[in-house]
Amino acid sequence: MEHSLLFNSLVYLAATVIAVPIAKRLGLGAVLGYLLAGMAIGPWGLRLIQGVDVILHFSEFGVVLLLFLIGLGLDPKHLWSLRRPIFGWGALQVGACTMALFVAAYALGVDWKVALIAALGLSLSSTAIALATLEERNLKGTPAGAAGFSILLFQDMAAIPMIALIPFLGATPPDRLDHDWLGAVKIVAVLLGLVFSGRYLIRPLLRFIAKTQLREIFTSFALLLVIAIGWLMQWVGMSMALGTFVAGVLLADSEYRHALESDLEPFKGLLLGLFFTAVGMSVDFGVFLAQPVLILGLVVGFLALKSAVLFLLAKWFAVPRGEQALFTFLLSQGGEFAFVVFGAAATAQVFSAQTGSLLVVVVALSMVATPLLLVLHDKLIAPRFRQDRRSADRIEPQEDPVIIAGFGRFGQIIGRLLLANRIHATVLDHDPDQVDLLRKFGFKVFYGDASRPELLRAAGAMTARLLVVAIDDVEDSLKLVDIARRDFPHLKILARARNLTHYYDLMDRGVAILERETFEASLQLGGKVLEELGFAPKRAQDVVKKFRLHNLRMLLAAYPHYKDQPQMISMAKQGRKELEDMFARDAVAFEAESRGEKADR
Structure with missing residues (x-):
């Protein structure tokens, strides 16, 4: 039965609105909620939605938007500083996982060509699942999150030569020399055009459109920009997500960065949810039911072998002990590009369509398993490393006129000056030892992340007159200012600037009372x-x-x-x-x- 777009939208939204909150309430995470919703409404569930392949291709745009927004958060200098983890750690991860999977498959009697392509495809991880999990858990700034992000970037680049290699392993390898040269020229031309446009064309256009003061036109242009770059990347055979990430980096120091982020964020969330739902719908339980023992064995073996390699690499990459298991589980699944690699291999007759379908089911089930592994990590593994950590304090509603965020050497002087004049302030700090020490001296200090709106509200942000931003970390400081201006516009903000760039970034956000710390x-x-x-x-x-x-x-x-x-x-x-x-x-x-x-x- 063929359904209209309106009906499909109704089913998708209803399924996610029901499944995701339940999954979150049970502690399973939003990603697993989307996957289960997809299984329920897909061809092997209630059969409410057909044409899963079309939906899956469309929903990949959510991954594209995710990478574009991540690129906006990085400037070229920061990206250059990540060259070692991206190209060093990324190459090591792909190489080590490919080698381990290839040796295991070949030892089991699999043809070497099939084993090689399967190993290459399975070495890739899901950018959407890993990055969505990092964002959901606010882990991008941790060593495990930073290492995972760098490796995922390399994987997006590595998928391109993998796909290019497949025709040469096929039944009748074509003479592609001229075609490859033409493709290389196209790729170089598009990348150079992207760099040139980002600096000299896109920014003036953004400035021109911003002057119209029509928010919907600015949003339309932001979507047009991402779609056009994605189409160009697809045209030259490159990763759409990687191309839009580069574009995001080129616009990272633009004055319109925050406007682009706020306009595209809702679309990213909806489309990423659609992507996870489509992955759930694409699990072919027909293939699974035909050989359940074999497929379950392959999924378990694949996850175990890849996890073992990733765990050893985590030690090599100096990921802290408490985060090594998290890093392992984040990257243990198969990725979106594996679908493309296996599809290309079946077309080139490297292996049969049946083998391709079997591997696709293995990848899809490994994606479903990842949120479960993360729940296992949270319940059994993470508590062992939390002796020196604690959750944010429960704060009874405060009514002090001043909130001080950050109580290091800078914030303490302000706090002591106020206290000496019998002016009480509510203090938020993220160092538990510092909090415990200061409480002994009579300061009203609470442990927690000051950029969390609910913590600010409990600290009295609705009634306080002043917010003093004395946080050490520049990015955390700017994030707090953004949230305070959005959710508590009446609060007057006084801020500490670490350096000249930080000073100007705070001025961009309308902070008028500033002091450079030194x-x-x-x-x-x-x-x-x-x-x-x-x-x-x-x-x-x-x-x-x-x-x-x-x-x-x-x-x-x-x-x-x-x-x-x-x-x-x-x-x-x-x-x-x-x-x-x-x-x-x-x-x-x-x-x-x-x-x-x-x-x-």
Whole structure:
């Protein structure tokens, strides 16, 4: 029975709205909820939805959006700093897993070509499941999350040569030399075009569209941008997700980064959910029921062997002991590109369609198993490594006028100053030892992540007047400011800036009261240095005051140009020359004044 798009949408949304909250309530995670929903409504469940292949291809756009948004969160310098884990660790993971799986399959009597392609496809992991899990659990910043992310990026790149290799292993390998040269030229041209467009075409277009002040047009352009880049990547035979990730990185320092993130986030969530649901629908239980023992044995053997290799690599990659099992389970399943690799292998007659179907079911079931393995990790493994950790404190609703986020050496001075003046503040900090120590000194300190809206609300953000952001980590600081401005717009924010870039990022978010953490102390010590060199105390303080005013004036003047490095360098040189000239004039005036005083005497 053929159903309309409207009916399919109704079934999909109803299934996910029912299944996902239940799975979350049972502690199974959202991903498993989507997978189970897909199994229930698919061809082997209630048969409410047909055309699973079409839905699966369309829903892969969720993975594309996910990679684009992740790219927006990285700048090229940060990406370059990850070159070792991406290309070193990534190549080692793919190579080691391929070798182990190939040896095991060949030892069981599988033809070497079949064993090689199966091993290559199964060495890849699911970008969608792993990254969605990292986001859901807020683990991207952990060593396990960072290592997993780097390896997944390499896997997306490695899938391309794997697919290109398959025709040469087929029954009648074609002469593809001319075609390969043409394909390579296309890939290079598109990548160069992407770099050029990201810098000189897309940004001016975003600026032009933003000036229309029509939010829906900006959202439409954001979707158009991602779809166009994905289509180009597909046209040249590259990974759509990898291409859009590169585009995201190129726009990471754009002034429209946050607008793009907020506009695309809802589409990413919906399409990723559709992707997981489609994977659940694509599990061919006909193949499974024909050979259940064989398939279960293959799934268990595959997961065990790949997990063993990943666990050994986790030690090699210096992943902390408490996160090694998590890293292993995150990457243990088969990935989306395995479907493509096995489909291409069946077309090239490297192995039969039946073998391809069997391997696809193994991959799909390994995806279903991943959330279960993570639940096992949470219940049995993680508690053993939590002796030095604890969950966020339960906070009774607070009514203090000030909330201080971060109570290290910077935040403590503010807290002590307020307490000395009998002004009470609610303090949030993420260091449990620090929290316990400060409580002994009478501070009202709570343990937890200050960027969690529910924790801020419990800390009294609805009634407080001021939020002092004194967090060490720059990204966490900016995240907290974003959440506070979105959920508690009445709160006046005063923030500590770690450096000049952080200062400007905070200004971008409308934070008007800012202090650079080392600036005032450096100025005061600089004044002491001048005094030791013979400057009169009054003159030294006057020099410090003029330097402070000039620096602040230059800081504000440079703000509109802080993303333009040549302009910033030019303004810095001009400012330094102005400062030198000003102090030279002051020195002449001081000498003249000194001579006049001596003459009077």
